[in-house]
Amino acid sequence: MFDAFLNHISNNFPILFKSRVLLAVSGGIDSVVLLHLLKKADVDFAIAHCNFSLRGKESDQDAKFVEELARALNVPIYIQKFNTKAFALENKVSTQMAARELRYAWFMELCAEHNLSHTITAHHAQDDLETFLINISRASGIEGLTGMTENSDFILRPLLPYSRDQIAAYAEQHAINWREDSSNSTDNYLRNHLRHHAIPALNEASPDFLTQFKKTQTYLHESATLLEDYTAFLFSKIVTQSFKGYELNIPQLLEVPNTKLVLYQLLKGFEFTDWDTIYDLLAAQSGKKVIAGKHRLIRDRDVLLLTEHKVEVQEDFKVTRKDSLINIPGLTLIIDEASQLDIKDNNVAFFDSDQLEFPLTVRKWKEGDIFYPYGMHGKKKISKYFKDNKFSTLDKESAWLLCSGEYIIWIVGERTDNRYKIKSGTTKLVKFTVIYD
Amino acid sequence: MFDAFLNHISNNFPILFKSRVLLAVSGGIDSVVLLHLLKKADVDFAIAHCNFSLRGKESDQDAKFVEELARALNVPIYIQKFNTKAFALENKVSTQMAARELRYAWFMELCAEHNLSHTITAHHAQDDLETFLINISRASGIEGLTGMTENSDFILRPLLPYSRDQIAAYAEQHAINWREDSSNSTDNYLRNHLRHHAIPALNEASPDFLTQFKKTQTYLHESATLLEDYTAFLFSKIVTQSFKGYELNIPQLLEVPNTKLVLYQLLKGFEFTDWDTIYDLLAAQSGKKVIAGKHRLIRDRDVLLLTEHKVEVQEDFKVTRKDSLINIPGLTLIIDEASQLDIKDNNVAFFDSDQLEFPLTVRKWKEGDIFYPYGMHGKKKISKYFKDNKFSTLDKESAWLLCSGEYIIWIVGERTDNRYKIKSGTTKLVKFTVIYD
The missing domain is CATH 3.30.465.60 (Uridine Diphospho-n-acetylenolpyruvylglucosamine Reductase; domain 3)
Incomplete structure (x- = not known):
């Protein structure tokens, strides 16, 4: 297998012979075999081992095993202990997902810190089949069925074309020791069951199932x-x-x-x-x-x-006699005293100061609101006004009403109320100017 | 199950209560259960049973079983015996494929002849999973993984949402008899193995695997x-x-x-x-x-x-003194006697009758061919002429050469040979006109 492997990585992962990389080693058969293969191929790498503290003493023994192996092979090693359960609880993710996030975040950190170009993982062909079946059992769409890539910007998976059997054969042939993961967490139950029952049955039904599956996955x-x-x-x-x-x-x-x-x-x-x-x-x-x-x-x-979708806070804004500026979501209201009318557009409105009941209120409209549109004789429902003036849903939602007591005196930026129009002889004017965000 | 089934077909297959249909019954548990369900639902149907002659006496006993069942339930039945092996050999397809083709062709015939609107088959949920895994074992792309539809123009599959277990439970509950298919053909080996080993293992690994799989298949x-x-x-x-x-x-x-x-x-x-x-x-x-x-x-x-891609037949065509018209792939050559030159375009060529060595030959060009292009002094390779005149691959392939003895006298429709140009005083002319298809 080694010659084929050397050939495979030379052709597909030339970077392995040009830069230093990080190898993730759990201590299980796959990563330990890959460790031996890379060492023999004279690749320059460091080891990262995550202790996820999920299996108590066993986890610590795994770490010790990998540490000793690294020392024996004279490879630098980084070990990190994680409180995976706490992270999972805190972030409301599964233990599996927590371990995954913690692992890859740390690998990226290590690579940046120690100038390592890529992280190498020991995923092999059957991992993809297991994940494929797991994702079907979760009703995944096509995105969940396409498998891992051998080669991404950050992660390389040089064992992906190899089967579990090939890896086991190499380990046996070279008397390689590894740590058996006795993990029986619920997250792993499904994967283990598939590995030990469904996948062997598929291979029995059709001896080249895995090879054909890889092609299907490429097509997908x-x-x-x-x-x-x-x-x-x-x-x-x-x-x-x-x-x-x-x-x-x-x-x-x-x-x-x-x-x-x-x-x-x-x-x-x-x-x-x-x-x-x-x-x-x-x-x-x-x-x-x-x-x-x-x-x-x-x-x-x-x-x-x-x-x-913002849950609307129906906050009302107060305008006292002293205010000269009010910030409201979507707009700012400028309040001035004025001595004469000077209406340029709908963004400006004038009122008789004496007619107003301070503090004024700026609020959203609600069902049943009515006003007397300027220039018209009768009253009108605000909702009807919106409809007649072709307000969109969003227009309606972003509309504000300026109110004096119970009375709507201005649909801000739109139309004033007829009852509050300036009568001749009014000398004390309040001018409102709206400036949109 | 019956109430749910009745509800299911009422909602999804109203046609079953409006027209007469054809039910395919093999005698196996699925089709026999469907037969009972449809009878109970008061659907108007006839039965079709195919005897594929693949299991000798057993096949005949299946036919007899279905015939008796039809009589007992008072349902009309059509039985057809096929020589499946012979058909498979003749058409170079697998036995499975042969059975499939024979079956559906006969169903269509029956429907047309007896005014039956649809064919009903007893495929159920697990059939899709079996086919899915079989197609993966054959490295299928996405098209092979999307499953059967409940409803096509011709075939309805009202049992598709039901599992094998549900069907078996109904059979047991109602003491329904059926014929066990003892088939062990190589075509069936894979399906049977998956049915009895891989699929139970998948269901064990994840109890709602089939349901989730159906969703995945819908997404695919x-x-x-x-x-x-x-x-x-x-x-x-x-x-x-x-x-x-x-x-x-x-x-x-x-x-x-x-x-x-x-x-x-x-x-x-x-x-x-x-x-x-x-x-x-x-x-x-x-x-x-x-x-x-x-x-x-x-x-x-x-x-x-x-x-x-037609394998080119390098057929040559002969032109005798008597011919007035020659049909050649892509064109027709008209041959006339003429007393004077009248060259309108390249599709017409004149030669001195006495200079020609009949019968002339019309043939394709070959490597090494040369001629003396009209109006030029020297000779030229035909291939060079093509290149200089920007002939496409197709142009070259569809070109014909008119030859007198060994000499190329005309690239038909293109250029005559300088050595064969009409000299003054020539009185006996032969005119060739090319008409393209």
């Missing part, structure tokens, strides 16, 4: 790559980014085939789950929305608008 | 659907059909991401296997080609041209 990886390309293309065709958020153009969405799958493809990175309802937004009226986690998707005329 | 089906959409899009962008064949536009190919995968995606329906060489055509000179089976891909200027 290629399909997934093309699917990403298609998604990028669809994104460029359908999605634009505006100050409001991401806008998905509905006519374009309806033009591509399999619109529902395309919607999923574009939005799967978010927390949405109710794809039927999302699809229904395409035929819904403006303002219909789906909220999931921190995001929401709103039908807004010809687009589906994807924005962050 | 969706990914495959999107991939087909992408391929259709790429096809419309990159491929045009011309009289020459399919032309793959090279600049467009180089513009899309993952060109090599895209080439595979566009061409995977053909017999090509050497994808590296095909990819290299993109950087090769005009005329380079890859041949596989009945097709070939040629670099032709800015396109890769996909055409049928």
Whole structure:
């Protein structure tokens, strides 16, 4: 096996002979065999061993075993003890996930600190098959079925073409000792069961199952790559980014085939789950929305608008006689005294100071709000005003009302109230100017 | 189970209550249980039983069992005996494939003849998992991993959401008899082994493996659907059909991401296997080609041209003094006597009848051919003439030479030979006119 291995790494990982690398060694058969192979190939490397403190004394013995092995082979070694359970609890992830995060973060640190170009792991062909079956048991999509790459920017996996049997044969042939992982954590139960029962059964059913599986996985990886390309293309065709958020153009969405799958493809990175309802937004009226986690998707005329979903704090703002400036989400209100009317646009409003009941309130609208639009005789529901003036869902949400007591005197930046219009002879004016963020 | 089944078919297969259908019954547990379920649900159907003559007396006993069952339940039945082995040999397919082809062809016939709207098969959830694993063992790509659909134009599979266990439980509960298939053909070995060993091991490792697998398979089906959409899009962008064949536009190919995968995606329906060489055509000179089976891909200027690959029959055509018309692949030669020169274009050529050595020959060019181009003093290799005149690979292949004895007197439709030009005083002219197909 060594000659083939040397050939394999010379062809595929020339970097191993040009720079110093970091080898992750658990003490198990795979990483110990790889350690021997790399040493024999005269690769320049240091060892990293993680003690995840998951199996008490056994974990410590693993660390000691790897340390002694490193000394015997004259390879520098870094050992780190982690409180994996605590990290998992703190970050609300599985022990497995915690170990993974801790491990790779530390490897990156070590590489940076000691000028090591890559981390080498001892994953082999069957690891991919185990992960493949585990991910099926979790109803994964294609992304979970494409396997590990031999070669990434940071991690190299030179044993990936080798089977567990080949590795075991090499260990036996060279009388290599390793530590058996007696771990029986629930996370490992599934993997161990597959390793000892399902995978041998698959190999019995079809002796070259693993080889053929590797090809299938390569094809799936290629399909997934093309699917990403298609998604990028669809994104460029359908999605634009505006100050409001991401806008998905509905006519374009309806033009591509399999619109529902395309919607999923574009939005799967978010927390949405109710794809039927999302699809229904395409035929819904403006303002219909789906909220999931921190995001929401709103039908807004010809687009589906994807924005962050902020739980609205219905905070009211007070304006006293002394205030000259009030900061409100989305805008600033400037308050001046004035002696004459000077209305340039809707962003400026004048009121008779004596008619106002200070402190004024700036608040969001609510169902049932009414006012008397300037220039009109009657009253109108705020909601009706919004509708008549074609306010989008977002426009409505970002609207503020300036109120004197119970009365709405201004839809800020929009329209004042007819009852509060300046009468001739008024001398004491208050001027409000709105400046948007 | 019956109530759930009735609910399932009412919701998903309303056609079962509106038209008469055909139920395929092998005599095994799945199809016999489905037969009982459909009868109980008051569906109007006939039974089809195929006797594939693969297990001698056992096959005949299966047929007899199904026939008696049909009589007992008062359901019309059609039985057909096939010589499956002979069909497999004749068509060079596996026994499994032969049985499949014979079966579905006969089902379609029966449906047409007896006005049955659909064929119903008893495939269940685990069949999909078996096929999935079998296809992995054959290194299938995503298309082989997406599973059967419950519902196609022709076949309905109402048991697909049900597990083998559910079906077995129903059979036991209702004391339903069926015929055990003792088949041990090599085709069935793999499926049986998976059924009895690998799949139970997967279910043991993860009790809801089958349910989760069904979801994974649905996602894979969706990914495959999107991939087909992408391929259709790429096809419309990159491929045009011309009289020459399919032309793959090279600049467009180089513009899309993952060109090599895209080439595979566009061409995977053909017999090509050497994808590296095909990819290299993109950087090769005009005329380079890859041949596989009945097709070939040629670099032709800015396109890769996909055409049928005909093994060229280097047939020569004779032109006697009596011939007035010769049909040649791609063109027709008209031969007239003429009394004066009247050259309109390259498609017409005149020769001195006395100078010609009949019968003339029309043949393809070969390496080493030379002639004396009209209007030039020296001789030239035909290959050099082609090159100088920017003949594409296809142009060269479709070129014909008119020869008198050993001498090339005309590259048909192109250029006559200087040695055969009409001298003043020539009175007996032969006129050749070429008409292209």
